[in-house]
Amino acid sequence: MKKTIVLMFLSLFFLFLFPVQGNAAANTSKIFLNGEELSLPNDVQVTIVNKNVMIPIRVVAENLKFDVNWNQQARQVKIQQNEKMISLTVDQKQAMVADKQVTLNTAPQILNKTLVVPIRFVSEQMGLSVKWDNREKIVYLTGTHNESAEASGDDSGDSDTISLTHVTDIVFADNQLVVSLDGEKVQPVISTLKNPDRLVVDLPGTVFGDLAQPLDQGFNGKLDVDGYPNVSEVRYSLFKRDPGQVRIVVELNNVKDVQFDQNIIADKLLIDLNVSGDNVTPVPVTPARDTGRKVVVIDPGHGGSDPGTISITNKPEKEYVLALALKVQALLLNEPDIDLVMTRDSDIYPTRSERVQLANQLNADVFVSIHGNSVTSSPQASGTETYYYQRSSSKDLANIIHQRLVEALGFKDRGVKNGSLQVIRETTMPAVLLEIGFLSNAAEEKAMSSEEVQEKAAQAIVDGIKEYLGI
Amino acid sequence: MKHKMGLVLLFSFILVIAAGCAQEPVSESGTNEPNHSGSVQPSKNGGTQVEPNKEQKQTVEVYFADIQVLELEKREVQLEFIEDDEKYKKTFEALQNNDDTELVSLWEKVELLSIQSAEDTLTLDVHIPDEAKLGTSGELLALEALTTTMFQFDEINRLEVLVDGEALDSLMGHSELEHPIQREP
Numbered sequence: 001m002k003k004t005i006v007l008m009f010l011s012l013f014f015l016f017l018f019p020v021q022g023n024a025a026a027n028t029s030k031i032f033l034n035g036e037e038l039s040l041p042n043d044v045q046v047t048i049v050n051k052n053v054m055i056p057i058r059v060v061a062e063n064l065k066f067d068v069n070w071n072q073q074a075r076q077v078k079i080q081q082n083e084k085m086i087s088l089t090v091d092q093k094q095a096m097v098a099d100k101q102v103t104l105n106t107a108p109q110i111l112n113k114t115l116v117v118p119i120r121f122v123s124e125q126m127g128l129s130v131k132w133d134n135r136e137k138i139v140y141l142t143g144t145h146n147e148s149a150e151a152s153g154d155d156s157g158d159s160d161t162i163s164l165t166h167v168t169d170i171v172f173a174d175n176q177l178v179v180s181l182d183g184e185k186v187q188p189v190i191s192t193l194k195n196p197d198r199l200v201v202d203l204p205g206t207v208f209g210d211l212a213q214p215l216d217q218g219f220n221g222k223l224d225v226d227g228y229p230n231v232s233e234v235r236y237s238l239f240k241r242d243p244g245q246v247r248i249v250v251e252l253n254n255v256k257d258v259q260f261d262q263n264i265i266a267d268k269l270l271i272d273l274n275v276s277g278d279n280v281t282p283v284p285v286t287p288a289r290d291t292g293r294k295v296v297v298i299d300p301g302h303g304g305s306d307p308g309t310i311s312i313t314n315k316p317e318k319e320y321v322l323a324l325a326l327k328v329q330a331l332l333l334n335e336p337d338i339d340l341v342m343t344r345d346s347d348i349y350p351t352r353s354e355r356v357q358l359a360n361q362l363n364a365d366v367f368v369s370i371h372g373n374s375v376t377s378s379p380q381a382s383g384t385e386t387y388y389y390q391r392s393s394s395k396d397l398a399n400i401i402h403q404r405l406v407e408a409l410g411f412k413d414r415g416v417k418n419g420s421l422q423v424i425r426e427t428t429m430p431a432v433l434l435e436i437g438f439l440s441n442a443a444e445e446k447a448m449s450s451e452e453v454q455e456k457a458a459q460a461i462v463d464g465i466k467e468y469l470g471i
Numbered sequence: 472m473k474h475k476m477g478l479v480l481l482f483s484f485i486l487v488i489a490a491g492c493a494q495e496p497v498s499e500s501g502t503n504e505p506n507h508s509g510s511v512q513p514s515k516n517g518g519t520q521v522e523p524n525k526e527q528k529q530t531v532e533v534y535f536a537d538i539q540v541l542e543l544e545k546r547e548v549q550l551e552f553i554e555d556d557e558k559y560k561k562t563f564e565a566l567q568n569n570d571d572t573e574l575v576s577l578w579e580k581v582e583l584l585s586i587q588s589a590e591d592t593l594t595l596d597v598h599i600p601d602e603a604k605l606g607t608s609g610e611l612l613a614l615e616a617l618t619t620t621m622f623q624f625d626e627i628n629r630l631e632v633l634v635d636g637e638a639l640d641s642l643m644g645h646s647e648l649e650h651p652i653q654r655e656p
Contacts (some may be wrong), residue, residue, distance in 0.1 A: 112562045304643055306644050309643070352644075371608065377575045377580060380538050381540045381575075382539070383539070385607070393593070414539075414608070419646075420646065467522075
């Protein structure tokens with residue numbers, strides 16, 4: 001109801017205050033939301049100001065379905081979606097996100113009597129990820145949070161919205177291609193080609209989500225596969241756009257035959273290229289794994305249906321550990337000698353068995369599970385504690401990371417302990433489970449919520465992993 | 472302390488009267504209490520021959536954690552009960568009720584839905600609200616506290632812990648839950 005009124009008001013506002021002119025500038029930019037083109041009204045256009053893509057506020061309200069509230073006197077617009085709220089003022093670079101002030105690259109402005117706002121800022125603050133194809137002048141918005149926008153087919157007959165799955169991570173590790181998806185419905189189509197030998201993985205019904213790996217404006221990217229002598233290139237692209245289809249091509253070197261084994265663990269597709277033993281052409285001699293590249297599996301605890309413990313501020317553990325793990329991910333992605341695989345990089349729940357299976361299948365060199373401790377009945381309980389299970393390699397890794405964490409955070413040192421926990425017991429490599437601090441302790445919860453402390457903890461974990469691996 | 476003793480005595484007195492008059496056990500929640508009023512039941516109490524419906528007293532050991540949740544500490548409590556399932560229920564309740572400020576009960580916020588014994592298996596069905604979920608340290612100690620407490624009863628060799636009636640693979644997401652947990656030799 002409120003939305004309707006706001007929309008009505010907006011329409012009036014644009015109709016009467018800013019009578020639309022037949023703007024004939026030949027700028028035919030398009031906006032895709034979750035793989036579907038938004039049908040923009042004829043009189044609306046996407047403009048570029050200072051290299052920032054600006055969209056008319058009408059698009060924000062009508063196409064993206066956010067609540068928009070214009071205050072004529074203050075020349076201020078409030079955009080709202082669920083709990084998220086931003087407030088922008090015409091010709092001012094200062095904007096508010098909730099109650100925090102941020103600075104925009106380009107101020108909202110009135111162009112041709114229409115208020116335009118920076119699409120990247122607005123969309124990202126509202127939980128959408130934004131990609132801009134400069135050549136084709138296309139804005140791609142993707143997001144899982146934006147249910148109201150997806151369910152907006154009520155006014156059009158052709159509302160056969162295909163729900164697309166997002167590719168969130170593409171890693172090449174231990175001669176295996178690991179593709180993370182945010183859904184399990186995808187049926188991969190895998191084919192092989194000769195001259196050069198290559199494996200082509202098509203993922204129908206997928207687009208790129210918030211991909212950890214680089215993606216250029218044309219939706220293409222490549223992985224660094226330096227340490228893999230039998231692999232000359234791994235490239236990926238958005239091969240089809242309507243509906244989406246991501247294609248990943250692995251180009252091979254010195255193999256007799258392109259062979260592969262396919263395996264799905266939780267939301268991940270694993271393709272083992274079998275580039276060892278008989279399949280590898282004997283010259284040049286390429287031992288299976290002396291590449292110097294190490295496979296690291298980072299496991300943010302719990303997730304999805306399993307919230308883990310609860311903090312003193314009533315937030316689930318799964319949120320804290322994911323935030324920290326994503327910072328670890330960001331740091332490890334910069335390490336040329338590390339191939340990183342995350343057991344989850346969003347709010348999903350891979351079972352503990354699946355996490356173990358993934359690390360074992362990848363012959364990971366190191367497995368690090370990240371958790372937050374809690375005993376709500378004893379808010380005094382505090383400190384950092386690290387678990388290993390029996391293996392002396394795990395104990396060494398535990399000691400190294402633990403020492404760095406305690407130093408970095410300054411929480412009480414609860415010690416390194418032997419514990420029979422599935423993810424560190426059933427994995428076959430050096431494996432540790434970190435209980436960073438107590439979310440039931442007010443001081444530690446506050447610290448663990450802060451970006452700064454999370455950065456410190458992430459750096460300590462990464463430094464510890466590197467020290468253990470001798471990188 | 473004297474005051475507390477007095478209360479305990481008074482309570483036992485009321486219990487005796489109540490049991491004697493109604494010929495029924497005093498049940499605090501009434502969940503899954505088998506109805507045994509009047510009927511003569513064979514004793515399951517580890518071979519000790521006792522008269523049915525006669526109140527017994529026993530000192531049991533329960534385990535709490537120190538406030539830093541680093542290790543378990545043993546405490547003794549006196550229980551009064553008429554038959555075994557009541558004994559187990561009261562033992563679990565004792566595990567939840569700690570009044571020592573230096574200690575913390577790891578089961579305090581867990582809700583007991585039912586507790587029943589059959590042969591040598593004791594089955595607990597619990598509900599674990601979010602605020603009762605513990606981190607790794609707490610979960611490991613909570614399981615140890617529960618098993619050590621329940622396996623002090625010689626007649627129990629297996630402990631089946633269900634969460635909302637289901638046999639989950641883990642109580643709180645770190646350590647696995649065996650079904651049933653076997654007494655360690």
